[in-house]
Amino acid sequence: MSSPNQYFVLIVPACAALLGVAMIYCWSRLRDHRYLLWIASGYIATAIPMGIHSLMPNEQLARWTLPLSSMYLLGVWTMANGVALRFGGRAHAAWAWPIMLITLGLLLYFSRVDDDLWLRLQILNSGLALLVALPAKSILYGRTPTLPLKTLLRASYLTVLLYAFMRVAILATVIPKEVQPELTRSGFWLLMLATNMLISIWLALAILTSTAMSIVQSLDHERSRDPLTRLLNRRAFFEQVQKRLDLYGHSGWAVLTCDLDHFKLVNDTWGHAAGDRALKEFGALLARTVRQDDLAARFGGEEFVLLIRSASLHTAVLVAERLRSSVMNLHIPATAHTLTASFGVVQLSGNGDINQAIEQADRLLYEAKHAGRNRVVWKAS
Structure with missing residues (x-):
């Protein structure tokens, strides 16, 4: 029992x-x-x-x-x-x-x-x-x-x-x-x-x-990710920027804005699938370029923003020029289009505001567009 x-x-x-x-x-x-x-x-x-x-x-x-x-x-x-x-x-x-x-x-x-x-x-x-x-x-x-x-x-x-x-x-x-x-x-x-x-x-x-x-x-x-490129989205970018600036301070940073040239032509000529592939390839290029403390985000459409550790404006411009050259080597299947990109670069000052820096970099980006595209325009913040 x-x-x-x-x-x-x-x-x-x-x-x-x-x-x-x-x-x-x-x-x-x-x-x-x-x-x-x-x-x-x-x-x-x-x-x-x-x-x-x-x-x-x-x-x-x-x-x-x-x-x-x-x-x-x-x-x-x-x-x-x-x-x-x-x-x-x-x-x-x-x-x-x-x-x-x-x-x-x-x-x-x-x-x-x-x-x-x-x-x-x-x-x-x-x-x-x-x-x-x-x-x-x-x-x-x-x-x-x-x-x-x-x-x-x-x-x-x-x-x-x-x-x-x-x-x-x-x-x-x-x-x-x-x-x-x-x-x-x-x-x-x-x-x-x-x-x-x-x-x-x-x-x-x-x-x-x-x-x-x-x-x-x-x-x-x-x-926090853009579903197409897997880069940060706008909201997550600003959250991460604030963390970086709180941790390391405002000096020693540069803001890069970039935009794919003639992107509408890619969509109109080869279709939106080709345009999506172009954005994916460009996003992957940015992800490979940024370092551990850097940030890369897609703000919408073909517009991208980077925050990079940079001791000087000259260093940030070199990064942008390297990216610009690399974009032209990207291969987009089923198209005969050579991608190019334009860049605006601003060195963030010790008391600079990130939103003002992005606005200024955007203005420089449009200057690059009006000057013929596929180029880098820069200015100290």
């Missing part, structure tokens, strides 16, 4: 299964986040044998060792692989399969040939700890510059890894070889379940929180 306590401890595997179901639901809505499906599968795969073990007396453990241990091992590796995918790495399946097969082979021997529950606990938990350790390099040293809350995720993973190896050490030193007659009713089993629940909830919250932050970051990125 099962005791009420045994049913009570089912709360832990039930919580793990619910976390897995929640992640599957999130994955169904966010198919790009494939790691959620891996982690969810790991939660569910480990919850099932944990629940069965909680209801099973010791005398039946040996008979069910292989199927339940297989689910534990596969679930832990699946979860480790999911966390590794979150960091852009992997859990090294080439090592995982030998670990699982060796672990299951030893478990088979000590359940069917020499029934030893204490050794089976050591073997299974050692195998689980090794599987948890497989993605350690990817997670700890992987290059994930855009991953939100990566420090929290790494700390959560290290906690899981530390707990996995501590559990092996505790089993070897604290738990006597003469295991209590009813392992699944022992204090050790209850403590292990409670610890598993806390760590599982923590890891799940860290993963789901970082996923939510990624989505917010992605939405904010989309909101």
Whole structure:
């Protein structure tokens, strides 16, 4: 007969299964986040044998060792692989399969040939700890510059890894070889379940929180980008300009406005698809040219604005001239048109206003247009 306590401890595997179901639901809505499906599968795969073990007396453990241990091992590796995918790495399946097969082979021997529950606990938990350790390099040293809350995720993973190896050490030193007659009713089993629940909830919250932050970051990125060229839009440009000026001051900047020459001719002669390709190519050229602290934006139509770090007006003019020369080398498929661009360049003064600088650069741009196009006109702000 099962005791009420045994049913009570089912709360832990039930919580793990619910976390897995929640992640599957999130994955169904966010198919790009494939790691959620891996982690969810790991939660569910480990919850099932944990629940069965909680209801099973010791005398039946040996008979069910292989199927339940297989689910534990596969679930832990699946979860480790999911966390590794979150960091852009992997859990090294080439090592995982030998670990699982060796672990299951030893478990088979000590359940069917020499029934030893204490050794089976050591073997299974050692195998689980090794599987948890497989993605350690990817997670700890992987290059994930855009991953939100990566420090929290790494700390959560290290906690899981530390707990996995501590559990092996505790089993070897604290738990006597003469295991209590009813392992699944022992204090050790209850403590292990409670610890598993806390760590599982923590890891799940860290993963789901970082996923939510990624989505917010992605939405904010989309909101701030021109859909055609992927450069900043007007609103985002001014937001980023203010951040740059607040951080570095107003001096040492130049404003460049640029406009593709005879762009209406491209649309009228070869169609709007050709015009879109021209804008994409020009936007890609600007993106390749700007440096980390520089900004490039599409203000609308064929009009673009850049804010660049420049110690002098001469340096900014050289950048504009390099861009002007590069534009003529752009190839627009299905057209015989050679693109050119005109530029207005203003050096931002120490107390200059960015809006006034853009207006002045625009006036210089129109001077370049009236002077024959495909040229750079400049003036100190």
